[in-house]
Amino acid sequence: MTTQSAAISAFRPATGNPALTASLAVALIAAATIAGAWFFQLVLEILPCPLCLEQRYAYYLAIPLGALTALAARSGAPRPLLLAGLAILALAALANAGLGTYHSGVEWGFWKGPTDCSGPVVNLGSAGDLLSRLDTVKVVRCDEVQWRFLGLSLAGYNVLISLLMSAIAAWGFVKTAQRA
Numbered sequence: 050m051t052t053q054s055a056a057i058s059a060f061r062p063a064t065g066n067p068a069l070t071a072s073l074a075v076a077l078i079a080a081a082t083i084a085g086a087w088f089f090q091l092v093l094e095i096l097p098c099p100l101c102l103e104q105r106y107a108y109y110l111a112i113p114l115g116a117l118t119a120l121a122a123r124s125g126a127p128r129p130l131l132l133a134g135l136a137i138l139a140l141a142a143l144a145n146a147g148l149g150t151y152h153s154g155v156e157w158g159f160w161k162g163p164t165d166c167s168g169p170v171v172n173l174g175s176a177g178d179l180l181s182r183l184d185t186v187k188v189v190r191c192d193e194v195q196w197r198f199l200g201l202s203l204a205g206y207n208v209l210i211s212l213l214m215s216a217i218a219a220w221g222f223v224k225t226a227q228r229a
């Protein structure tokens with residue numbers, strides 16, 4: 050082997066394991082996104098609304114499922130098991146992108162949001178308890194944006210991140226299905 054052929058093969062893309070690559074990437078992106086969400090909540094004190102909290106569920110699924118699928122891919126698990134893990138990751142992220150799109154539409158006023166976070170308060174409790182609750186409760190509305198960057202709210206960024214995760218998982222699914 051000549052030096053030139055060794056250098057060329059070093060720059061050639063590795064065939065690798067697409068199920069491992071995709072599931073690990075999705076798990077890492079999900080973990081970074083949740084860490085960012087907690088940073089906004091705990092450090093910057095930008096409290097999540099109920100729709101924001103619901104959008105976190107897909108990430109809470111993607112972190113362990115992505116890690117387990119990566120571990121299974123590394124261990125040489127059967128292809129149907131890897132395909133199932135990648136399909137669930139892709140579909141969960143795609144559904145989360147839909148929820149984020151819905152939340153963004155609520156923020157922009159395109160449609161009404163759920164009454165528990167953008168409608169009137171319907172249950173105030175007892176009169177004696179009301180005054181004490183008013184001092185401690187901060188209502189976070191789903192239709193009021195607390196933070197924007199480049200015109201997008203956190204819900205908008207969730208859409209983009211979820212679409213990226215879904216595309217990566219779908220890529221891993223297709224490449225794994227094509228392997229002989």
